[in-house]
Amino acid sequence: MKFLDQAKVYIESGHGGAGAVSFRREKFIEFGGPDGGNGGKGGDVWAECVDGLNTLIDYRYQQHFRAARGGHGMGRQRSGANAEDVVLRVPKGTQILAEDNETLIADLTEVGQRVLLAKGGDGGFGNEHYKSSTNRAPRRADPGWPGEEKWIWLRLKLIADAGLVGLPNAGKSTFLSRVSRARPKIADYPFTTLKPQLGVVHTMEKEFVLADLPGLIEGAAEGAGLGTRFLGHVERCAVILHLVDGTAEDPVANWKLIRKELKAYGAGLDKKPEIIGLNKIDALSEDELKEKLARLKRSARKPIFALSGVSGAGVAAVVARLYEVIAAARQAEKGETKEHADD
Incomplete structure (x- = not known):
């Protein structure tokens, strides 16, 4: 379809x-x-x-x-x-x-x-x-x-609890296939994902919906690549999982580029809770991993999760953190709904 x-x-x-x-x-x-x-x-x-x-x-x-x-x-x-x-x-x-x-x-x-x-x-x-x-x-x-x-x-605008963003070939589709039963197209060239993909993630006897969006590139807000055509699907998400390619020469620049495009799109996407994952650590040496994690943490000023969608290393910790944020958002939404009902 x-x-x-x-x-x-x-x-x-x-x-x-x-x-x-x-x-x-x-x-x-x-x-x-x-x-x-x-x-x-x-x-x-x-x-x-x-x-x-x-x-x-x-x-x-x-x-x-x-x-x-x-x-x-x-x-x-x-x-x-x-x-x-x-x-x-x-x-x-x-x-x-x-x-x-x-x-x-x-x-x-x-x-x-x-x-x-x-x-x-x-x-x-x-x-x-x-x-x-x-x-x-x-x-x-x-x-x-x-x-x-x-x-x-x-x-x-797809109803998803979490949204996957990042540059093309950051490993988003591999991550989605690792944590859910979704089977998106995976290949070693950019823009293998041409439309949003949804997957249901099961964790701690609970579940949430994760959306994998086509990769963004520099100038996406002005229409470059696939543009920001599908970013509207992230507007309903409680949290954004930002995957950064660990094998890139400058992961910090890549992270900043995506943040810039999210801000240019508007709709409050740059203010949503963000979890940053340094992906493809199975292809990095120990020294390279430490250096890139330190640089990314220094720029983002928040914890960075090291993971590999291929081997599964660190994936469980990311999924657990995603669910924590989603559960808190659901609880807050229930409280607001109850207040409106009381009024």
């Missing part, structure tokens, strides 16, 4: 049905009076968060969604039928934005959430509605109210 995390679609709710002008005409019934029914309501357009989807690929092949018009009213006081609604089914983590691609309409983060995107028009009144003691034979009937139409953007 192809991965698509952004789509622009056109939606149009249904127009209301027209009311009817009709009079009762039966044998032996004189002056039967008006009996024109009301028009039916046009269909609404909804968005619903459903389980079992992880891409917006369905909206690659269909971009226009129109609800049906309500049925017209008829004689004998028969109202038109209400039209069926149109439901856009989207994966968990989908944001719905206005045509300007900035104004947020809804953020669907839980399965079962629904949001009304375009309300169908109400049906028009038939002449039976306008009957009164002073107007016994009205010939007035209303057309249905028009529906709404608009362009909207669907933007998927």
Whole structure:
């Protein structure tokens, strides 16, 4: 299945049905009076968060969604039928934005959430509605109210607890395959990962979701390489795991480069908790490892984890630290939710 995390679609709710002008005409019934029914309501357009989807690929092949018009009213006081609604089914983590691609309409983060995107028009009144003691034979009937139409953007931000960032060939995909059952493409050339990959990590009888993102390069914020196209998936993460290639000549420069791109992207990514891992230590001598760890620790001013995604050395410690940060974030979120409920 192809991965698509952004789509622009056109939606149009249904127009209301027209009311009817009709009079009762039966044998032996004189002056039967008006009996024109009301028009039916046009269909609404909804968005619903459903389980079992992880891409917006369905909206690659269909971009226009129109609800049906309500049925017209008829004689004998028969109202038109209400039209069926149109439901856009989207994966968990989908944001719905206005045509300007900035104004947020809804953020669907839980399965079962629904949001009304375009309300169908109400049906028009038939002449039976306008009957009164002073107007016994009205010939007035209303057309249905028009529906709404608009362009909207669907933007998927994967629901992951932790995000993997780093330069191409930093060993992110190898790390993901080591700690989860995910099987991303692994090769000895850059940009083997062209779309985000998710893996479920089990630790301490608990689990969390880890997202592997395509590698960033210098100038990614300006569109170099794959740009920052997929960094939106890190916005929901509680922690960032920044893997640095230990075999690089200057790991400190590589670390600073990625930090610069995260800051340029915005959305608070540079302020998220960061765990730094010096990867590929199995290819370093003991002296090289000590020197690069010391330099990186001095620049980052935080602990540095030494690990190897190939051999598995140091991986358990990184996973344990990731879960500590994620658990703390979950606890804080529960506390905020409880405070809002009490209010």
